[in-house]
Amino acid sequence: MEAIKQLILATVPDALIEEKIQLTVTVSPEALRPVALALRNDESACFDYLIQLTGVDYGEALGVVYLLSTSLDLSRCLVLKTATTDREQPTLPTVSDIWGTAILNEREVYDFFGIRFIGHPDMRHLFLTERWKGYPLRKDYDASREQNPVNLTSYDMPDTSVKWVSGKNGIKLEKVQLFEDDDYVLNIGPQHPATHGVLHFRTALDGEIIKKIDVNCGYIHRGIEKLCEGLTYPQMLHFTDRLDYLSSHINRHALCLCVEKAAGIEVPRRAEYIRTIMDELTRITSHLLSWACMCMDMGALTAFIYGMRDREKILDIFEQTTGGRLIQNYNVIGGVMADIHPDFVKKVKEFIPYMHKSLREYHQLYTGNVIARDRMIGVGVLEKETAVSYAVSGPVGRASGFHCDLRNIAPYAAYDQVIFKEIIRTEGDSMARYLNRLDEIEQSLSIIDQLIDTIPAGPCCAKTKPIIRLPEGEYFQRVEAARGEFGVYILSKGEKSPWRLKFRSPSMALVSIMDTVCHGAKIADLITIGGSMDYVIPDIDR
């Protein structure tokens, strides 16, 4: 900790360092890049993992909050902050060349706050259209219907992007060509069977070989972060289920944990156990669906049905206890909404051996298949450095040899009570990602097996006030969702609703590496890689 302080002060003497829950460093925009580079390149600090990048409107200033961590030890965090007071033409230096995560996230900040990042190679809107007026997450945004009427006519997507460059005579605008003139550009999506939702890849092809992928998001953006700013904490829980709907329970767990920690609410032990078991069941359903869809994308329809068949068993268990199948609405602040169904333990215990048997069947049906192996081994190799730089976590990150299982590194709920193996592979190809998911199902089963008999008695929910006010401050919570690290950032000003709330979505990181990973692959590989990445679109378009 002291060493990091020394390092920052040596680079920028006037940096403001505060020791809150996390070490928080505030620097001026000019000092941002030197500090970022120093933190990134220092051998002992080695902050090479930019978890999230959040734009914040402080009222008079517009700022960005960087949550940094290191691939050496994911539990070590540092918050870096900077802000600019210019609200007309706000500019900040880019860090997209230091951390790959920033490429898409800075575009998101530009979308919602209008901050232009100097030196960013592709400063287009990410979620909004080029015609959108105003910056929605600014506090002075005019949300009236006249400002942005519903558009019913279609218009062309631009083939050019812009880059802001600082020169001798101030800031200059440069045009960037996205594709070459004679590129054969194929639109994969927004309506396509293999994008698993409304994602849009503009793919430049040379025959069957992919030259470049331009990702277009925002087709189902719902402005959840903006909506949350007007709701109380218990009200906004429902949105989390609808982010990554396949790990709905885990997302909601994250927001509950964040609010509980900030408000100092003690969660009963029983609730923690139930939450952990539910999290792992959710993870199994998610991985099963992912396995099934990946097989379907590669043309094996029977495997798809097998996966769905076994997922149904867990959904039945969910339905019995929570009433919901896909969206459970089960976690509440202080615990869980209702106690488990009397049959819950019995059904889960029946499920564990059944799933072990099914996993063997999957391996027999698909893993050993010669065509499947040929299509997955060595396809879409993701290097560890790229994975860390683009903040790719979850089964995909672990397939590239990146230790990023937060259940192990920073245990929450009842994860400190169980012993399980973090599945690490180093190949980084589609096969490794595929196998990682199946192996993680096995680990999840073992976690459930360890917990199911030891659920402590007691209440399942702590008593809370109907309106919860968080004390002023910034709160972070990170959990391990099915697709990787899911994060919540709350900036509270002591009100009943947050000043700014940000969800860190794991899927955005997965989509941001598609261009790098797919370069030189074939169209069929793009589909395999997409299946092995297993992104969920509502998670990207929050």
Added chain:
Amino acid sequence: MFDFSIVTTWIDQFLRTYLPEFWVLAIEFIVVGVIMLALYAVIALVLIYFERKICAFFQCRLGPNRVGPYGIFQSIADMVKMLIKEIIPIRHTDKLLFYLAPFFVVVASFLTFGAIPFGRGLQVFDFNIGVFYLLAVSSLGVIGILLAGWSSNNKYAMIGAMRSGAQLISYELSAGLSMLTIVVLSGSMQLSTIIENQKDCWYLFQGHIPAVIAFIIYLIAGHAETNRGPFDLPEAESELTAGYHTEYSGLQFGMFYLAEYLNMFIIASIATTMFLGGWMPFHITGFDAFNQIMDYIPSVIWFFIKTFVLMFLSLWVRWTFPRLRIDQLLHLEWKYLLPINMVNILIMVVLVLLGWSF
């Protein structure tokens, strides 16, 4: 065993006693054409039903079960739907080629369909170059697919058509060469002679190992020619939405659909004819009583049973395997199947020259 040529000859004689030759021929052509068209459609409907049921059982489902008992009228209902569905006109297409393409595909498969011997004396035309004819007309289909992809003015369709061109032309070679292996063995290209030669023992067993290899290669290559999984790259639902027929709707799509199922039947029936004795019953030399019993089963049933078994094999493969990638597909053909086939045909020639076949 009942010979259907008795019936056909009798009808021919009957007509000739009352009508001049021109009218006799005209009536016969029309009758045969109508029967074949009806058979073509009926086989497709039955196949669609079978495929849906069989794949449902592979996938722990029930399959169609609402329209009629066990859902047997499902494909008829689907056909009616297909017939009355609107054909959506697409702007900026090459109209002539766009409308022509489905006909190419259907006509190619229909022409092949005509040459298939369904039973003793039940074959529309029996050329002395039957095998050559089958190879020639069945490869016409690729023109239709290429035209469909080109004229649709759609990038998915275009890529699908290009894949299809590469795939069909490559696998045509293997299919042709493996059929030639049998032609070497039988010494004839006439389908009726080929079947007659298998009276005592099917070519699959007569030709020792080379015939078995040729049979397996023909099944793989034939399966690839039907554009069905794992060789469904031209359509590749999850990659190219629907490939070359993305822009087709209503009956035009129905024609592609029909041709796909019929092609599966045709490939299976050619394999039956060339390797499994066509409509010939299963005979074992020396077991006269057994052979007699086998002879009581009508030839048509023999033909359809064998064809069905081969089609079941093709469905099994389709619903189990994932799709190949285009380079793997071409690797399989040019690096494995074709060289094996060429060596195989040489071995067969040597076998036949030495008189080692049964």
